[in-house]
Amino acid sequence: MKDAHSRTSESRRLDGTAPPDQKRPSYQELLDESLDQTFPASDPISPSAAMYADRQIESARDERDWSLAPGPKTPQKAASPTPTVKPAPADAITLLKADHAEVAACFRAYQKLVDAGAGGAERQPLAEQICLLLTVHAAIEEEIFYPAARKLLGADTGLIDEADIEHASAKDLIAQIRAMGPDEDLYDAKLKVLGEYIDHHVTQEQDEMFPKLAKAGMDTKAIGAELGARKQALIAEVTEGSEA
Numbered sequence: 001m002k003d004a005h006s007r008t009s010e011s012r013r014l015d016g017t018a019p020p021d022q023k024r025p026s027y028q029e030l031l032d033e034s035l036d037q038t039f040p041a042s043d044p045i046s047p048s049a050a051m052y053a054d055r056q057i058e059s060a061r062d063e064r065d066w067s068l069a070p071g072p073k074t075p076q077k078a079a080s081p082t083p084t085v086k087p088a089p090a091d092a093i094t095l096l097k098a099d100h101a102e103v104a105a106c107f108r109a110y111q112k113l114v115d116a117g118a119g120g121a122e123r124q125p126l127a128e129q130i131c132l133l134l135t136v137h138a139a140i141e142e143e144i145f146y147p148a149a150r151k152l153l154g155a156d157t158g159l160i161d162e163a164d165i166e167h168a169s170a171k172d173l174i175a176q177i178r179a180m181g182p183d184e185d186l187y188d189a190k191l192k193v194l195g196e197y198i199d200h201h202v203t204q205e206q207d208e209m210f211p212k213l214a215k216a217g218m219d220t221k222a223i224g225a226e227l228g229a230r231k232q233a234l235i236a237e238v239t240e241g242s243e244a
Contacts, residue, residue, distance in 0.1 A: 026043045088214050091220035093210050094143060095227050106130045120182030127182065127191055131174045134198065136234045138167045140227045149204040149209070152216050159209045162196045166201045170194060 090098070106129055113123050146164065150157050175192045180187050214220070 034129060034201065074139065080157070090224050090228065092216065092224040092227055093220050094212075095224050095231075096137075096141070096145065098204060099133065100206070103133045103198065104138070104202070105132060105160065106133065107191075110191055111195075114188050120187075123188075124182040127177060127187075128192070129195075131178055132238060134174060134194075135172060137232055138171065139234055140230050142167065144226050149213055152213060152218055157177070159212070160203065163205065163209065166197065166204075170197050170201070171199065178187075 106126060110123065110126050110130065113126065142164070146160050149160050153160070173190055177187065177190050177194065180190075
């Protein structure tokens with residue numbers, strides 16, 4: 001066994017702090033020394049002895065036994081971001097049916113508030129949302145969808161005429177609701193009647209008008225794109241007006 005002085009000297013020699021004239025050992029020399037300390041010459045080489053030698057010569061200053069391969073000279077090209085794909089516009093029938101479903105859900109939510117005895121401050125925002133949704137929906141139908149339907153169907157415009165009349169009745173009721181306070185008499189009743197008007201209107205459109213137009217060959221993709229663009233423009237106008 002080595003004394004403390006010898007072990008200190010050896011430690012300095014191994015970690016690189018020994019005097020410059022004292023040679024640092026190579027991998028093989030350390031391996032041989034480790035084996036001499038642990039095993040007789042007749043014993044096979046133990047993997048643990050090799051690991052011991054590895055640990056002794058590994059250091060940031062070790063350039064004799066190990067070297068790092070140079071990295072690539074050309075920087076790795078960053079992956080291109082995934083392009084944002086705009087969703088394809090819905091066809092006209094799909095867009096209008098989605099509007100119908102949205103406003104129907106709002107009417108159901110409003111009735112739940114009424115049944116729960118909610119105050120006017122809670123009911124009025126939902127009532128205003130219903131009025132806005134119906135106003136925008138009626139506008140895009142009257143400006144784009146119904147004229148295209150009339151052109152396609154020719155003289156067979158009875159369903160469209162009825163739809164125009166139903167729109168007029170709904171718009172009149174919407175104007176009355178907006179002119180009232182939520183706690184005034186008949187406010188909730190007028191919302192309920194409006195919902196019944198719209199339910200009848202939607203049933204007639206979806207069960208009769210839409211199938212007839214589809215059978216007649218309406219270009220629902222092109223008209224749907226027009227409806228979607230106009231709807232977004234109308235909503236933007238309302239939003240800007242409320243923020244002014």
